Amino acid sequence: MEDLQLMDAIERYLRNEMPQEEKAHFEQLRKSNPEIDQLVVEHTMFLQQMDQFGEWKNLKSTLQDVHHQLTESGEITETAPKATVVSIFRKYKKVMGVAASIAGITTLLIAGGVSWYTRQASNAELQQLRREFKIEVANKKNEVLDEVISKISKAPVDAEPISGGTGFLIDGKGYLVTNAHVIKGGSTFIVQNNKGQEFRAQTAYVNYNSDVAILKISDDDFKVHSVLPYSFRKGGSDLGEPLFTLGFPREEIVYNEGYMSAKTGYNGDTLTCQIGVPANPGNSGGPVFNRNGEVIGIINTRLKQAEGVVFALTAKNIIRTLETIKKEDSTFRNLKLPSNTQIKGMDRVQQIKKIEDCVFMVKSY
Amino acid sequence: MKTDPREIALLEGLAKNDRQAIETIYKQHYNMVQALILNNNGSVDDARDIFQEAMIVLYEKAKSDSFELNCLLKTYLYSVCRRLWxxxxxxxxxFVSDVNGLEELVPVEEELDALGQRNIAYQMMEKAMMNLGEPCRSLIDAFYLQKKSMTEIAGNFGYTNADNAKNQKYKCLMRLKKLFFSAYKNNNNL
Incomplete structure (x- = not known):
């Protein structure tokens, strides 16, 4: 009962209903007893909350009442909401238009920038390894003049080759793969094997973006290889894996060896890889083999400012390109990549002897 | 800018929860707010909620001692509603970049912060009252909100005398306070 009386006292005190004498006594009690003081403070706060609650409750009910009454009497009209999606679209039509065009322009700018930069980069820093036929060819021609004359050259009469590179068979029926930049600008193509035999070839497929070209030897005296000695490596290659290359930086076939340097090419290009093999103009389009005689790439560029930084299109990339064109072009349907390497475990000299018949110098007139 | 005397009268009426004044303000400004909300992805119900909340802000402002509007009532209500929405x-x-509208605006952040605080307290009290149950709720309502005297309450609720009613009210009050303060503490701890 004491609590009840205390609470009653607090309420009367807060409402100022206490007689003067009692109030003085209560204030004295409050000062001397912190518990009671605490209770007074707490209850003051609570009563404030109650008062406010009451006020808002009343106000809210008045507002609801007024709203209801005014709607009934028609003095405020509740307009039915419009279809929201349509109205949003209408409202933002312009904004969306502007956004779309900005996105479009940005895309074009970026695409343009990237392709411009890529071209710049390849011009400035990368050297494509096709060979310009100049003095060496002339000298070589003089050296082997009798021999050359004794053979009937298949090259166009009175024409000098524009450029040259290397190519190698991907199908024994006479399909060669090389770099697109090797045959760029040419109209007639002659491929020549290490014995100096020349064969006419035609472009079967060119893609300058991926720098892959396929030539088809169209000469009757080309002897079909029933089985190619090498195959294509389908998986990736490991860093440090020993590699060797064959190519025609000169009129002679040239052997070189090195290692896998990096799994990506220039600027992180994943379609190419970096190899540590000496390469010179003329090596472009040449095959890169691992020690088992599997093609792991095609040499295409080297870094100008650095020694021994050569990039090769990965075999994976080439296989993918071939799969795509096989699907798209029915003339390639019979094209079959060599599946197994025949030269695994062989002595390198033996391997080269097997391979060299399948690697050709590509001359573009 | 000096506040229009007619608007001052309206606000004084609002502070006293005067129905006439509230009706006048409602008639003058509700349609403007409704247009604002409807044009910005809102519904009619949203418009009513927002307008009524703005009226509460206005009510609190009208009641305060330092009351000064310093702009048209219309501008003030518009600013509050826009911010609330x-x-x-x-x-x-x-996603909202901005609420459309070209009306002049006045800063209302302080009022809205205060409103947010009081709204929480209001909701806690409402919930405590809901959980209190009958007859406590009616008893508390009659005494604290409708400010009826204990004798009157005793008559209405059928208690034999005011002391019995007082006793009952005391028990109810204790329960209500317990409910309210536990919610209050929890909220402060968050």
Whole structure:
């Protein structure tokens, strides 16, 4: 009962209903007893909350009442909401238009920038390894003049080759793969094997973006290889894996060896890889083999400012390109990549002897 | 800018919860607010909620001693409603760059912060009252909100005398306070 009386006292005190004498006594009690003081403070706060609650409750009910009454009497009209999606679209039509065009322009700018930069980069820093036929060819021609004359050259009469590179068979029926930049600008193509035999070839497929070209030897005296000695490596290659290359930086076939340097090419290009093999103009389009005689790439560029930084299109990339064109072009349907390497475990000299018949110098007139 | 005397009268009426004044303000400004909300992805119900909340802000302002509007009532209500609606849209996580409208605006942040605080307290009290149950709720309501005397309450609720009613009210009050303060503490701890 004491609590009840205390609470009653607090309420009367807060409402100022206490007689003067009692109030003085209560204030004295409050000062001397912190518990009671605490209770007074707490209850003051609570009563404030109650008062406010009451006020808002009343106000809210008045507002609801007024709203209801005014709607009934028609003095405020509740307009039915419009279809929201349509109205949003209408409202933002312009904004969306502007956004779309900005996105479009940005895309074009970026695409343009990237392709411009890529071209710049390849011009400035990368050297494509096709060979310009100049003095060496002339000298070589003089050296082997009798021999050359004794053979009937298949090259166009009175024409000098524009450029040259290397190519190698991907199908024994006479399909060669090389770099697109090797045959760029040419109209007639002659491929020549290490014995100096020349064969006419035609472009079967060119893609300058991926720098892959396929030539088809169209000469009757080309002897079909029933089985190619090498195959294509389908998986990736490991860093440090020993590699060797064959190519025609000169009129002679040239052997070189090195290692896998990096799994990506220039600027992180994943379609190419970096190899540590000496390469010179003329090596472009040449095959890169691992020690088992599997093609792991095609040499295409080297870094100008650095020694021994050569990039090769990965075999994976080439296989993918071939799969795509096989699907798209029915003339390639019979094209079959060599599946197994025949030269695994062989002595390198033996391997080269097997391979060299399948690697050709590509001359573009 | 000096506040229009007619508007001062309206606000004084509002502070006293005067129905006439509230009706006048409602008639003058509700349609403007409704247009604002409807044009910005809101519904008619949203418009009513926002307008009534703005009226509460106005009510609190009208009641305060330092009351000064310093702009047209229309501008003030518009600013409050616009801000409230932006907040509501953000809570609903709807993308909103800005609420459309070219009206003049006045800063209302302080009032809205105070409103937010009081809204929480109001909701806690409402919930505590809901959980209190009958007859306590009616008893508390009659005494604290309708400010009826204990004798009157005793008559209405059928208690034999005012002391019995007082006894009952005391028990109810203790329960209510317990409910309210536990919610209050929890809220402060958050």
């Amino acid at each position: 932006l907040k509501r849209l953000q809570q609903q996580q709807k």
